[in-house]
Each structure stands twice: as C-alpha cells, then as structure tokens.
Amino acid sequence: MGSDFSMVKIRKVTSCSICKAMMSHPVSINCGHSYCKFCIQSYYYNVSPKTGQELLGCPLCSSPFSLENLRPNKELETIIDMIKGMGEQDHDTVCEEHEEKLSRFCEDDGQLLCWRCYWEDQHKGHNLVGVKDVYQNYKEKLQNTMIKLRELQENHEVQIHFITSQIDAWKDAIEDRRQTIKSNFKNLQSFLQEEEKFYLWRLENEEKQMLMRLKGSKADLQQAYERAECQIQELEAKCQGSSQKLLQDVKNILSRCEAMKLNPLEADPLKVHTKCNVSELYFDVKTILRRHQVSVILDPSTSHLDLTLSNGGRLVTYKIFHGDLQTSAKRFYGLPCVLGCACFTSGRYYFEVSVENATSWDVGICSENVQRGFNMKKEPEFGFWTIKMSEEGGLEALTSAPATPLHLSEKPQILGVLLDYEAGAVSFYSVTTGSHIYTFPKASFCGTLRPFFQVYQYSPLFLPTISNQGKM
Incomplete structure (x- = not known):
C-alpha cells in the first residue's frame, strides 16, 4: 500500500x-x-x-x-x-477510498473497483469483471473512436477550407458588383447620388450579413475541429497509459466522443442579390429633369436664310435658297443656325429636342451675343456649350480643340439639355434611356444665354411641347 x-x-x-x-x-x-x-x-x-x-x-x-x-x-x-x-504491470492506480489495488471493473457503472468496493451494496448485482479481461476490448473501442474522430476532424478541415474560399469569392463578387454600381451611377451625375448611396448601403448590408453567416459557420467548424483535437489528445493519453487509466471513465469518454458528428455543410451558391439597373431609373431621371422644363420655340429673327421654320416655331428644316427673309443683325449668316426664343439669366432650365429624324445636328446653349459669321467657333471660350452628332465623327462635345468624343450604347432619339446658370453647368441627357451624356466643365456665365441649334440637310429638328412629352 x-x-x-x-x-x-x-x-x-x-x-x-x-x-x-x-x-x-x-x-x-x-x-x-x-x-x-x-x-x-x-x-x-x-x-x-x-x-x-x-x-x-x-x-x-x-x-x-x-x-x-x-x-x-x-x-x-x-x-x-x-x-x-x-x-503495464497493473501497479499504477489504487482506490482513493480504500488504497487498494483496482483490479475489477463494473460494467454497469463504468467504474474501477478494488476488492473492498466489490462488496459494497451499491455494486451488488452488477456485472463485475477483471481489468485484464476487458482492457483489450475497451482499448480497441477507444482506438476505433479515435479513428472516427480523426476522420471527423479531416472533414471539418475540408469544410473550413471551403468556407474560406467562399468568403474570398464572396468578397470578389461584392467588389465586382460595387464597381459596376459606381460606374452606372457616375453616368447619372449628382441628382442620383442619394440613390447610389442607398444601393451601396444595401449591398454592404448584404455583404455584412453573408460574411457574418459565413464567418460564424467557419468559427463553429473551427471550434468543432479544436474539440476533436482535444478529444484525440485525451484518447492518445488513455491508450498510452495503464489499463486502469484507460478504463477510468472510459464509457463517459466514449459517449462524448461518439456524440461528436460532422454537421452537413450548407453549400448554396453565393449570389449577390443587390442589383442596380440604371436604365430602370430613367423614368425618375426624367421626372427630376422636367421639374425645370421650359417650353422652347425657335426665334425666326435669328434663323439662317437656308433654314425653314414651321408656323409654330417648333420644327426647323434645311432648305437652300428659299424665299427672301428680312435682314436682321441677330441672324446667323455663316452657318445654318438658329436660337430659341427663351432667354436665361439665372436659375435652372431644361428643354428637350427630338433628333430621331436627324443624322447630323448641333444642340446646346450659347451666349446671346456670339459671333454669327463665317469665323464663328463653337467652343466654350467663344460662348458655346454644345454637342454635335455627325455621320463621320459620331457624337462629340465641342470643347476647346480638340473636341471630346462621346460614346453611347444607342443613338438618342430625344436629347435633353439642362442649364444650371448659378452652378455654371450645361448638361446633356439621352431621354430615350434616361442616361447622362456629358457635362461641360464649370463655367462662369454672364449675360443672357439662349438655346442653340445647327441644322443639316435632311436632318430636321423638332421641339416637342411639354404637354406631349408624357410627363410622369
């Protein structure tokens, strides 16, 4: 003893x-x-x-x-x-109560017993066997359980790697969608900034929720992996110890280990649900623009001699050598141009021009006192803020030389022009798609500004009335 x-x-x-x-x-x-x-x-x-x-x-x-x-x-x-x-010679552990050798094992209670414990009432009727008789059987059970735990641990590791790849793929998908949204919103300029923030917020919120879910799954798997590691270490220690140590609390250990299972992994495909189709927003764009809409008709006193205006002043066509018109100091005589009657000295104004039947045109805003002869230059330094469509050069903004090429997915049918006098901005929109085309760099306007149009052969321009534009 x-x-x-x-x-x-x-x-x-x-x-x-x-x-x-x-x-x-x-x-x-x-x-x-x-x-x-x-x-x-x-x-x-x-x-x-x-x-x-x-x-x-x-x-x-x-x-x-x-x-x-x-x-x-x-x-x-x-x-x-x-x-x-x-x-290995069974001299390892003694009974803490009786300080006698633990030579028996109670199958019912899963306890090691000494010869004195054997006679206690609490073990009467129980299945009591010798330690050596059950040692090998339980050792094999522990080893088999350890093998299963190792397999479970390996599966957890595979799932951890899968979740990690999902997190990376999800972040990449979010970043791709974020860049797409930002690019689309750039075309809609300042009045869509609030919508951009809203969609990005929704996207980021979706990102956070999904990442939280994925990281939570990863953390759970990591914990399960670590628990399996601890159990494996415990089983290794058991198997390396004496028969008494191996059998000590063996049923409880086996029960805990066998209860550990690999939960099925939810491998649903990751998909970003937040979308922003800018073309679906063009109705709202038109609503915002048309808050500042004015009715524009053409001023016959400024019309070039080769231009013909309709009686209502809303249609202009190019026709060489038509009837005589009264001479006027306001009339363009170098290029086939005409101004709108509206005069702008402050505020925000918006008007639309139908160009669906025209292959070539110049449309925009100009100062009232611009040059009207052969030496006129349609550039901002000379009081012109216009864009041009031609069969040869396509669409371009007539900025300071050289002109700035503009690229649209489809040719505009109705062109929108927005003037913000105080902001020094002239912007152009495709009403067909509701997309922004171009905004001239900030200018310092002074004096009176007017709508400007240059007309080409076989390319009539039409100014729709406000009531006919289907305001929403």
Missing part, C-alpha cells in the same frame, strides 16, 4: 499542470517548471497575440519565459517512461 501511495505522489509530480495528464515530451522553461511540449507551445501561441509580448509568464509562478528557452527534461521523461512501464 505504501508503494501505491508513493506512486500517486509520483504521478502528481509527472502531471502537466496545463492538460492535467501525464506529461508527453516534457520540457522545462526558465524557472524550472516542466510541461508537455505541445501544451506550453499552445499556451504561448494562444496568449502571446492577445498581449503583444514576446515574453510570457509561467502558468504556475508567472516567471517570464519564451519558446526559445525551452529545454527537454530528459530526467523527467525517463521517470515517466518508467511509470508507464510499471503501469
């Missing part, structure tokens, strides 16, 4: 204070305390990132140490090997 008692003390000395089991590959740190090599490394890697310190305190005495100073404790490892050898 004295020998058994001493053995209990030795086991306490050889036990790791971190995992509470007999040390595996014992190492000593600066202060002299010893731990399992794996336990002290895990302790260091778990605590060091949180504290940001390279030196950590010993778990027992708080003396500083680092992983660089770990030293294998060969003497302690020799003692542990001796204890394990003795354990």
Whole structure:
C-alpha cells in the first residue's frame, strides 16, 4: 500500500499542470517548471497575440519565459517512461477510498473497483469483471473512436477550407458588383447620388450579413475541429497509459466522443442579390429633369436664310435658297443656325429636342451675343456649350480643340439639355434611356444665354411641347 501511495505522489509530480495528464515530451522553461511540449507551445501561441509580448509568464509562478528557452527534461521523461512501464504491470492506480489495488471493473457503472468496493451494496448485482479481461476490448473501442474522430476532424478541415474560399469569392463578387454600381451611377451625375448611396448601403448590408453567416459557420467548424483535437489528445493519453487509466471513465469518454458528428455543410451558391439597373431609373431621371422644363420655340429673327421654320416655331428644316427673309443683325449668316426664343439669366432650365429624324445636328446653349459669321467657333471660350452628332465623327462635345468624343450604347432619339446658370453647368441627357451624356466643365456665365441649334440637310429638328412629352 505504501508503494501505491508513493506512486500517486509520483504521478502528481509527472502531471502537466496545463492538460492535467501525464506529461508527453516534457520540457522545462526558465524557472524550472516542466510541461508537455505541445501544451506550453499552445499556451504561448494562444496568449502571446492577445498581449503583444514576446515574453510570457509561467502558468504556475508567472516567471517570464519564451519558446526559445525551452529545454527537454530528459530526467523527467525517463521517470515517466518508467511509470508507464510499471503501469503495464497493473501497479499504477489504487482506490482513493480504500488504497487498494483496482483490479475489477463494473460494467454497469463504468467504474474501477478494488476488492473492498466489490462488496459494497451499491455494486451488488452488477456485472463485475477483471481489468485484464476487458482492457483489450475497451482499448480497441477507444482506438476505433479515435479513428472516427480523426476522420471527423479531416472533414471539418475540408469544410473550413471551403468556407474560406467562399468568403474570398464572396468578397470578389461584392467588389465586382460595387464597381459596376459606381460606374452606372457616375453616368447619372449628382441628382442620383442619394440613390447610389442607398444601393451601396444595401449591398454592404448584404455583404455584412453573408460574411457574418459565413464567418460564424467557419468559427463553429473551427471550434468543432479544436474539440476533436482535444478529444484525440485525451484518447492518445488513455491508450498510452495503464489499463486502469484507460478504463477510468472510459464509457463517459466514449459517449462524448461518439456524440461528436460532422454537421452537413450548407453549400448554396453565393449570389449577390443587390442589383442596380440604371436604365430602370430613367423614368425618375426624367421626372427630376422636367421639374425645370421650359417650353422652347425657335426665334425666326435669328434663323439662317437656308433654314425653314414651321408656323409654330417648333420644327426647323434645311432648305437652300428659299424665299427672301428680312435682314436682321441677330441672324446667323455663316452657318445654318438658329436660337430659341427663351432667354436665361439665372436659375435652372431644361428643354428637350427630338433628333430621331436627324443624322447630323448641333444642340446646346450659347451666349446671346456670339459671333454669327463665317469665323464663328463653337467652343466654350467663344460662348458655346454644345454637342454635335455627325455621320463621320459620331457624337462629340465641342470643347476647346480638340473636341471630346462621346460614346453611347444607342443613338438618342430625344436629347435633353439642362442649364444650371448659378452652378455654371450645361448638361446633356439621352431621354430615350434616361442616361447622362456629358457635362461641360464649370463655367462662369454672364449675360443672357439662349438655346442653340445647327441644322443639316435632311436632318430636321423638332421641339416637342411639354404637354406631349408624357410627363410622369
């Protein structure tokens, strides 16, 4: 009995204070305390990132140490090997109550018993067998359970990698959609900024919710992986120990291990649901623009001699050598141009021009006192803010030379022109698609501004009335 008692003390000395089991590959740190090599490394890697310190305190005495100073404790490892050898001869564990050798195993309660426990009333009628008789059977069960746990752990690792790839793919998809949304909203300029913020908020909220769900799944899998690791270590320690140690609480351990299962992974395809189709918003764009709409008719006193105006002043066509018109200092005589009657000196104004029957045209805003002869230059420095369509050059903004090419997915049928006098801006829109075409760089307007039109052969321009434009 004295020998058994001493053995209990030795086991306490050889036990790791971190995992509470007999040390595996014992190492000593600066202060002299010893731990399992794996336990002290895990302790260091778990605590060091949180504290940001390279030196950590010993778990027992708080003396500083680092992983660089770990030293294998060969003497302690020799003692542990001796204890394990003795354990194989059934001299490892004694009954804590009676201090007698644990030689029997109660199948009903899953407990190790000494000969005195055997006669207690609480075990009467139970199936009591010798330790040696059941040792091999339970060892095989533990080993089989350990194999299953390893398979479970490997499956968890596969799922973790899958979730990680999903997170990366989801972030890439979100970034692609974010850039698409930003690009579309750029074409709609300032009045769609609030809509842009709204859609981006929805996208980011969707991103956060999905990432939260994916990261939660990953965290759950990581925890399950780590639990399996702990169980495996416990089973390894059991299998390396004596028969008594192996059978101690073996049924409870098996029950806990077998209860661990791999939950099926939800592998639904990741799909970004937030969409922004700018073409679907053009009705709202037209509504906003038409808040500032004015009715424009053509001014016959400014019309070039080769132009013909309808009686209502809303249709202009190019016709060479038509009837005589009264001479006027306001009339264009160099190029076939005409101004609108409306005069703008402040505020915001919007008008529309039907160009569906025209292959070539110049439309925009100009100062009232621009040059009207052969030397006129349709550039902002000379009081012109216009865009031009031609069969040769396509669509372009007549900026300071050279002109700025403009690219549209489809030719506009109705052109919208927005003037913001105080902001110094002239903007153009395709009413057909509700998309922004071009805005001239900020200018400092002064004096009176008027609608401007240049007409080409076989390319009539029409100014619709407000009542005929289907305002929504």
